Amino acid sequence: MNASAPESDAAADLDRLRRTLGAPEFAWLVARIRKRAAEGRELTGPITLAEADAEQRRALDVLLGRAPSRGRSLTAQLGELDALVRDSGLHPGGLRAAIEALTGPIPDLRADAAAEQTAWEAAFAPLDELARTSTIAAGWWPQRSAGSLLRRLSGSDPRAARRLAATAADVLGALPAGQGVTLPVFAARTAGDAHALDQGRPLGTLVYAALESWALSYGRIDATAIPKPELRRLIWAQAGVGLDELSTRVLTLGLPGNPLDPLGRVLAACREAGEPCVLTLRQLNRGGDSPIVASERDVYICENPAVIDAAANLLGNQCPPLVCVEGHPSVAARVLLTRLREQGAKLRYHGDFDWGGFRIATTVFDLVEARPWRFDADTYLQAVDRGIGAPLTTGEPCDTPWDPTLRTALATHSVRIEEEHLLPELLEDLRAGMESNT
Secondary structure (H helix, E strand, C coil): CCCCCCHHHHCCCHHHHHHHCCCHHHHHHHHHHHHHHHCCCCCCCEEEECCCCHHHHHHHHHHHCCCCCCCCCEEEEHHHHHHHHHHCCCCCCCHHHHHHHHHCCCCCHHHHHHHHHHHHHHHHHHHHHHHCCCHHHHCCCCCHHHHHHHHHHCCCCHHHHHHHHHHHHHHHHCCCCCCCEEHHHHHHHHHCCCCCCCCCCHHHHHHHHHHHHHHHHCCCCCHHHCCHHHHHHHHHHHCCEECCCCCCEEEEECCCECCCCHHHHHHHHHHHHCCCEEEEHHHHHHCCCCCECCCCCEEEEECCHHHHHHHHHHHHHHCCCEEECCCCCCHHHHHHHHHHHHHCCEEEECCCECHHHHHHHHHHHHHHCCEECCCCHHHHHHHHHCCCCEECCCCCCCCCCCCHHHHHHHHHHCEEECHHHHHHHHHHHHHHHHHHHC
């Protein structure tokens, strides 16, 4: 016998124990007893096998010294078995000790579960704490799917999950980011790895899930008609982060450039020629402090490039400053509009009269406190009365804080009026705006 065996095992008749309870006919009984003990339940009361064969029935009847039993089910009283094991010398420690001698130590599943629960609570703690202070995490982290995602991304390892959650909390806690930062730079700054937030990386997947929940749940974006690659760009842009410096851009016309600044000279040349100018985030990030001279000027903002095109064709170098966000504002557009506001420009916004257009407008108004430019219920209702527009068939309704009656008007008439429908009025405003700016 192994010298390291417990004293109780040394006193047990292990050979006889294996020949009896270790027999195949008792495999079901041993497994049930082991499971009950591991769950922390008392080894008392009945234990039943619903469908017993003849060998299982005969073996238990012989062990208990009882007359042959009948029926489909087979029942044993655990207290009786425990006494038999002790009294017969199979094992002086009783039934539990006998099962451990046959099958190895019985785990304490309740203690293991409690330890695992404690480990996962520690893993979740960084995001629990963040959710109390971060609007981005507050609506996402309590969801069951968020915890399940963290478990999956960490391979169900609480220690790996805690490391991942702590880094994700650092990243999310730094959002929304300062305008003009790109994803690789932001990732290097917050996670120590420029590619940590790339698509498909565990941290990138977890952080993006939080951002997606935040952007969609709060109605910032209606994702129903946006392709996934574009949706990813827009969601990161909502948090102030551009995927890179060259693909994020903003379309402009007539912005007055500072001739002492390299980017300002580009803008000045485009304005003099009456030609639109596309500015990338790289140009905006690398320009001087004041490439644009727009203090106290009216700067018009539109949603669609068709307005820029028509204004360039009709007004040329007489067009007042005009910025096109081309749908949901890119990071470049956000940077430009923020700088214009900081310079003291008076910003005015117009967009499509539909639910998507209202969401874009809300983003712009929240970002730079612009004023509506023919973007109110009166303008909409006048256009409807003139028979302009088409049936509104898509999009989820949303509020219009700059004019609460506008939501009601659109919901009532269900007519979508695109910006292009009102081009004559917008161009007339721009013509008048040029005169007021000179």
